Amino acid sequence: MDQGARVESLQQLQQVFGDRLVRDPDLIAPYAIDTSRAVLRGAPLALVFAESTADVSAALAWAHEHRVPVSVRGAGTGLTGGAMAYDGGLVLSLERMNRIVGIDAENRLAVVQPGVITAELDTACRERGLFFPPDPASARMCTVGGNIATNAGGLRCVAHGVTTDSVAALEVVLADGRVLRAGALTRKNVVGYDLKSLFIGSEGTLGVITEATVRLKPVPPGTPRTFRASFDTLEDAGRAVTAIVGGTAQPEVLELMDALSVEIIESFYPSGLTVPRGAMLVGQTAGLDAAEKAEGITAVCAAHGATDTGVSESDALLEARRLSNPALNARGLKISCDVGVPVAALAEVFRGIAEISERHGRRVSTVAHAGDGNLHSTVEAPDTPEGIAAADRVIDDITRLAISLGGTISGEHGIGSLKRHELPWQLDEAAIDVQRAIKAALDPRGILTPDRAI
Known part of the structure; x- marks a missing residue:
């Protein structure tokens, strides 16, 4: 036409x-x-x-x-x-489809439209002693539908998993206008193919989510504790993360910021932090034993080279971490990637990123959901076609490094249009063919978010 x-x-x-x-x-x-x-x-x-x-x-x-x-x-x-x-x-x-349809405290479920802001759902649930586990850094702006479409993770991922772990059922409109319902309110459901999971993370290419039933959890008792630990090297911080994840004192949140990130965030959102030589770990523990767990984690950090540690009831450090993207963008660091590696490979991937930065002659800032090995590296580059192209070459090298360590080209942001060229780096030809066959079956005329994600 x-x-x-x-x-x-x-x-x-x-x-x-x-x-x-x-x-x-x-x-x-x-x-x-x-x-x-x-x-x-x-x-x-x-x-x-x-x-x-x-x-x-x-x-x-x-x-x-x-x-x-x-x-x-x-x-x-x-x-x-x-x-x-x-x-x-x-x-x-979908921004006007922003209604919380209902919260079922007894069954720990909430029914929401896709335009509900993630943090607003969490706030509404907390009024009933529950919370919504997914916690992207952009939680105050992003929507539940977007979280589901990309299978977002976030800060609490180390303790509660990614968005798919909190989705019970979906209502989805298919490309031709038909309405499909998938999933169940029960914990166990083995009826037919797992269509619910097919749509989670599909980035709008298979259908449009119009309602979601999500699982909630009880708010842990007691007062949370925020901990921090500074390191002279990123490798030391990476080894500490591996030890923490493998230890007995498990955090709700475990985030890493390299020295450049801390410097930029501190200039954007002053909180009195001393910029570390290498990196800073920040995190949070929850439950009646939150203080004990936080002290145990900082002791692990000290045993792995931390030069300074602390525990507090304030969550100001985590709020600063949430501001990393706007802070970095304000300083001209806009070309970024989202990769994941096995937690045990963190020290090696940080070392490799430093080598890539030096080889290309461009500063690279890295913040990470360290507890699950999900890194966000951002490259400093002038906002010109040549500068962006040079930064993209750095990003490609970081992505190849992650794959070489058994990682993934995206941990939570998805593929969209910018990362499609990377798909063959991780997926074999058969996997790509199968995904495109599914796309063709559900959207034969290719109208839904074409030429993205797969």
């Missing part, structure tokens, strides 16, 4: 959405991009604000009929270009 015919066919959608169908380019612009460095190519045809599953179904049925590519937009906090609009495409915004 040519552009003129597409515009004419929009009248069908106008009848469904009224003024919730937007064609003004200036109003569409904020919804056509995400927070990644991906470049918008062309202009989308229209933006629709969905407020219900029926709305999403109508929008996708129209797009399927007219072969219009669809980009799915939550809060736009993605870092891999997954929510970028398409030239002549339809932008489907």
